[in-house]
Amino acid sequence: MRPRTRLATGALQALAIAACGGTTPPPNSSSTAELEAIYWARTDSTRMRFTETDVQFVTGMIGHHAQALVMGALAPTHGASSSVQILAARIINSQQDEINRMQQWLSERGEPVPEVMIKGTELMVHGTEYTLHMPGMLTPEQMRELDEAQGKEFDNVFLRYMIQHHRGAVTMVEELFGQEIATQDEGVFKLASYIQADQLTEIVRMGRMLTALSDLPLSGAR
Amino acid sequence: MRPPATVLWIATGLMVLSACAPSATTSEAALSSPGPALAAPPIPDPRIGLRAGLFDAGEATWNLQVLSSTPPPSEFIGSINTDLAFTGNYAIQGSFSGFQVWDISDPSQPSLDRGFVCPAAQSDVSVYRHLLFVSGEDFGGRLDCGTQGVRERISPERFRGIRIFDISDILNPKYVGNVQTCRGSHTHSVLVDPRDADNVYVYVSGSAPVRPAEELVGCSDRPPGEDANSALFRIEVIKVPLARPEQAAIVNSPRIFGDLVAPPEHGMSPADISRIERAREEGIFVVEIGSDPYFLPPRFVDPLLDSIAQASGRPAPTAADSSALRETLPAIIAEIVGHYDTPTTGPTQCHDITLYPAIGLGGGACEGYGFLIDIRDPVNPKRLTAVADSNFAYWHSATFNNEGTTILFSDEWGGGMGAKCRASDPKEWGADAIFTIDDREMEFRSYYKLPAPQTPQEACVAHNGSLIPIPGRDVMVQAWYQGGISVLDFTDPARPQEIAFFDRGPVDSTRVTMAGSWSAYWFNGVIVSSEIVRGLDILELLPSALLSQNEIDAARSVKLDYFNAQAQQRFIWPPSFALARAHVDQLERAYGLDSDRIASVRRDLAAAESVSGAARREALMELTARLEEEAARARNPTRVRVVAGTVRSLANATR
Known part of the structure; x- marks a missing residue:
């Protein structure tokens, strides 16, 4: 870990002094209890290295992910093919976990934690001043179209809109990484990098699935 | 409780x-x-x-x-400890803060001999002879190993790529060079070319964002269709002259991701496969699209069969028309499916590549795909196949x-x-x-x-x-x-x-x-x-x-x-009694030979070990001959021959 902002606490400044590039550290004479104390102190102070941009990104991404939960929950009741149902279940599993992690990230930093409420296709995100107008978010009309589709038509609309939605998340990551002040929070860097890699990978997969959904009068085998 | x-x-x-x-x-x-x-x-x-x-x-x-x-x-x-590399008695442990050199000659009491502070994520490490390679990908890594990070979006102080250290004196690593790359290095893999004693190659996988051209000349995150020089859809191959590691440089950026059109999904479970086989036996037409098998209904198949029959001047389709359709069906499906635009073009990067020069292959773990890569020409790796x-x-x-x-x-x-x-x-x-x-x-x-x-x-x-x-x-x-x-x-x-x-x-x-x-x-x-x-x-x-x-x-x-x-x-x-006995144990576990014979082989091995020189050699040769003779009658001849071969090598190695 490294101190990179002026928010560094005393513990971190001490680290910076001890950790000048390339010096040989003194022999490790600290007791386990001392090391544990250092661990918790540094873990706490590391948490305080973040910017307003990080908070905006994390807060926004909670709402963004939440819409994917709404979309995914429709798959079992809208006659989706089993491959789309599996995809939807994976998206729900992953994005719900990430929402929990992002909520934890905000709460540990004393920032307002948005609460997600889902009722049918309606999504409400409480406790944040940030808007839900984010790249890739489905409009109410698009959400209605998805909800009205069934079977193979649902697969088609779901895949197209989930690609749009994922691309939006990738755009949000690119915007974060394009800031004049680079991301300093390790957790946000890791999370954003992962969202980018994971969702790009899923976009490719959904592209393949969409390609496979031809207008053949086929009945899916499973 | x-x-x-x-x-x-x-x-x-x-x-x-x-x-x-x-x-x-x-x-x-x-x-x-x-x-x-x-x-x-x-x-x-x-x-x-x-x-x-x-x-x-x-x-x-x-x-x-x-x-x-x-x-x-x-x-x-x-901090976050990451990957390990080993040389001699040392384990080198990467960390987001740098790397640590552990002397593990006494595994019950390893000692930290050197902590080298030089932050970068994730500090993936590799060693080759006197060189240590360390990966960096984040925005805070610095060329001078400083701990203050880099705040500006564009900075000449930022390091993203491969750091090279001379560890001839492992307790005093010397930072001898850098190779900066557009996406940094999330991981890297060292390739030793058996035919090139003067150089070692490093394959760089970078999954982080492409940096601006203002920071590193030539970097572009536009798709290859818009910019032939795109940093996406490629890995980097660095050539490191062992005698002059500071001259390490990128010598190729192979585009191993292009034209990924091979059937991507390994997909089907044994249950699916048997279901398809049953369907085929019943005469149902089955096609695979992606990983999904589709059973073609008669209303799709019948018109196709009729047209084949018509073209041959027959009033109704025959079995021959049916098998002709089976052959042409994949092409027909491909044409119909092909009308749909694929919105994306596959992975842009690998997470990691494992190189196995002894068999000339690399295994690439690349976003949504697993690759087999031909690495016999180190500078020009080629993708052989891909699975999803x-x-x-x-x-x-x-x-x-x-x-x-x-x-x-x-x-x-x-x-x-x-x-x-x-x-x-x-x-x-x-x-x-x-x-x-x-x-x-x-x-x-x-x-x-x-x-x-x-x-x-x-x-x-x-x-x-x-x-x-x-x-x-x-x-x-x-x-x-x-x-x-x-x-x-x-x-x-x-x-x-x-x-x-x-x-x-x-x-x-x-x-x-x-x-x-x-x-x-x-x-x-x-x-x-x-x-x-x-x-x-x-x-x-x-x-x-x-x-x-x-x-x-x-x-x-x-x-x-x-x-x-x-x-x-x-x-x-190396030939050893332990190796021979290990194979005997496996023979026993596989019921490859009767238990009294297993016991006898073990006794013979113990007897041979208790003597030395020519006597040992002779005892082992005799055991080899007996085992080879027995193999033909054994329940598991192959395993018996493996034991015989091991005992023979041990005999040959006995002086």
Whole structure:
């Protein structure tokens, strides 16, 4: 870990002094209890290295992910093919976990934690001043179209809109990484990098699935 | 001790376990095998319900012994430990803060000989001779190793790429060079070309964002269609002159991702396959689109058949028309499907590439795909084939078996930040996928996932591991973050089986934190594990009904000068009594020879070992002859011949 902002606490400044590039550290004479104390102190102070941009990104991404939960929950009741149902279940599993992690990230930093409420296709995100107008978010009309589709038509609309939605998340990551002040929070860097890699990978997969959904009068085998 | 709710949860976890192959099959196999009844994993699994703690967490081990657990030096406490590389008596452990040099010549008491502070994520490390390579990808790494980070979006002080250190004097590493790359280096792999003694090659995988051209000339994140120089859809090949490492430079940026049109999904389960076979037998037309089999209804097929019959001047289709249609159907389907635009173009990067120069192959774990790569021309690697898997989220790393006939890919579902080994998480998600390699194509065989459920507070993910040189078997040790360490036998690629494990409780029982084993590798007789926050663990294998002391001793007889997990070296076992006995143990386990004959072979080996020189040689040659003569009548002739061959090599090596 490294101190990179002026928010560094005393513990971190001490680290910076001890950790000048390339010096040989003194022999490790600290007791386990001392090391544990250092661990918790540094873990706490590391948490305080973040910017307003990080908070905006994390807060926004909670709402963004939440819409994917709404979309995914429709798959079992809208006659989706089993491959789309599996995809939807994976998206729900992953994005719900990430929402929990992002909520934890905000709460540990004393920032307002948005609460997600889902009722049918309606999504409400409480406790944040940030808007839900984010790249890739489905409009109410698009959400209605998805909800009205069934079977193979649902697969088609779901895949197209989930690609749009994922691309939006990738755009949000690119915007974060394009800031004049680079991301300093390790957790946000890791999370954003992962969202980018994971969702790009899923976009490719959904592209393949969409390609496979031809207008053949086929009945899916499973 | 535990509240009833916990007990109930444990019972549920076990049910999940026993309902999933391979656990059920391996337990049966273990119970029916000779030897002590300890072959089956302990029940209940002791990994469930371990106490939380940083340096005092509860621990569970099975067929492993912890020799030492050494916390990081205070300078590195609170940072993230990453990958390992080995040279001589040293383990080099990467860290987001730099790297640490451990002397592991006494594995029960490793000593930190050097902590080198030079921050970068993730500090993936490799060694080759006197050189150490370290990866950096984040925005805060600095050319001067400073700890203050880099705040500006564009900065001449930023380092993203490969750092090169001269470790001729390993206690005083000299920072001798850098190669900056557009996407930095998330991981890298060192390629030793057997025909080039003057250079070593480094393949760079970078998954982080492309940096602006204002920071590094020529970098572009536009798609290759818009900019031929795009930093996407390529890896970097760095050539490092061993005598002048400071002159290391990128010599090629091969585009191994292009035209990814091969059938991408390995897809079908045995149940699907048998269903398709049944359908085909019934005369139903089946096509595969992606990984999904589609059964063509008559209203689609009949008009096609009619038109084929018409073209041949027949009033109604015949069996010949039917088989003609079967041949042309894939093309017809391809044409119809082809009308749809594919919105994307496949992966833009690999997460990691494991190079196995002895067989000329690399295994690429590349976002949504697993690649086989031809690496015989080090500067110009070429993709041979690609597989995808709808159960895989993110292809993370690859490990070949020693023969190069099997490859295991891991899925980094959750990116190492999520708790993805909960009882509720499917066993096919976030698992290893095992493929056999035949004629440079990969065929899916099975999944392997850490069999014990972990708590929702433990970040758990299939991570880095390496082969253990057990002769005659494919055995690997693998890290699973807070899922601990799992040793698996995948000799039968369709039935991987856990044979040993080590696990700790979470660091914090209230929330998910980064911790656990990042990498667990075998090196010269021990298993070394890089604990993300707790330091360095060293373990040794214990004999069990699943693994004999002779097999462990034979594994320990393989000595390497250095080791990087992503640069596989072929294991060669020197002739030894342990090696011969290991093969005898395997012969016994496979019921390859009657038990009185097994006992007799063991007596003969002991007798030969008790004498020396010509007498030993003669005794071993006699045993070889007897075994070869017996092989033809044995239940398992191949295994008997393996024992005979091992004894013969031992005789030939006897002076």
